[in-house]
Amino acid sequence: LGVVFPYHPHLGRYNLNFHDAVQACIGQNAAVASFDQLLEAWKGGLDWCNAGWLNDGTVQYPITKPRAPCGGSNNGPGVRNYGHRDKKSRYDVFCYTSALEGQFYWLVQPDRLTFDEAVQACIDDGAEIAKVGHMYAAWKLEGYDRCDAGWLADGSVRYPISRPRKNCSPTEAAVRFLGFPDKGQKSYGVYCYKAAK
Known part of the structure; x- marks a missing residue:
């Protein structure tokens, strides 16, 4: 059992060639999803308007709620397919991660942290700062729920x-994404991951 999640790097949308896409997923504790995995995710309600x-x-994207900017509102729901693309072309990527081997958790801290402080706080707790794949696996496969950014x-x-x-995610279960803020901002907490011994 696993979970498919869309991913783009801090450079913004449509910045990954195929090689970079493979590396991006590996970097998030995941692998590039297969069509069958994306199809299953679509059947489970994944709706994502970026290819x-x-x-x-191939380059594809899943649509459960057809609308004009996402392949037209006249087309029914489905996985939209751009077909095989030149591997130098740039898109986002769909990653697939399976069940966690360790523990994903919110680190209780008295203060908000900069990015570097967040990394260090997890290390000090005997863990590492969590990856995007860890969060999706904990959310989808373990029902992890936390309204703290x-x-x-x-x-x-x-x-x-x-x-x-x-005030959290009023209409749907989701991993909410607040972007890539300035790493010097002391505005957020941190999610850590402790690998199984």
Whole structure:
């Protein structure tokens, strides 16, 4: 059992050629998703309007709620397929990660942290700063739910909501993404990951 998640680096959307896409997923404790994995995720409700690489070198994206900017509102729901693309072309990527081998957790801290402080805080706790794949696996496969924005290893800030509620993620269970803030900002906590012994 695993979970598919869309990914783009801090440079912004549509910045990954195929080689970079493979590395990006590896860097987030994941691998580039297969078409079958994306199809399963779509059946499970994944709706994402940005095209991403799959492991066969095709570029696709899953739409459950058809709308004009995402391949047109006249087309039914489905996985939109751009077909095989030149591997130098740039898109996002769909990554796939399986169940966690260790523990993903919010590190209780008295203060908000800069990115470097966040990295060090996890190390001081005998862990590492969590990767995006760790968060998705904990959220989807373990029902992890926390309404606190925290740093992750790629410099992004996210939080996982499995029980939608006001002020957190009111309409859907989701990993909320707050972008890639200035790493010097003392505005966030941190999610850590402790590998199984």
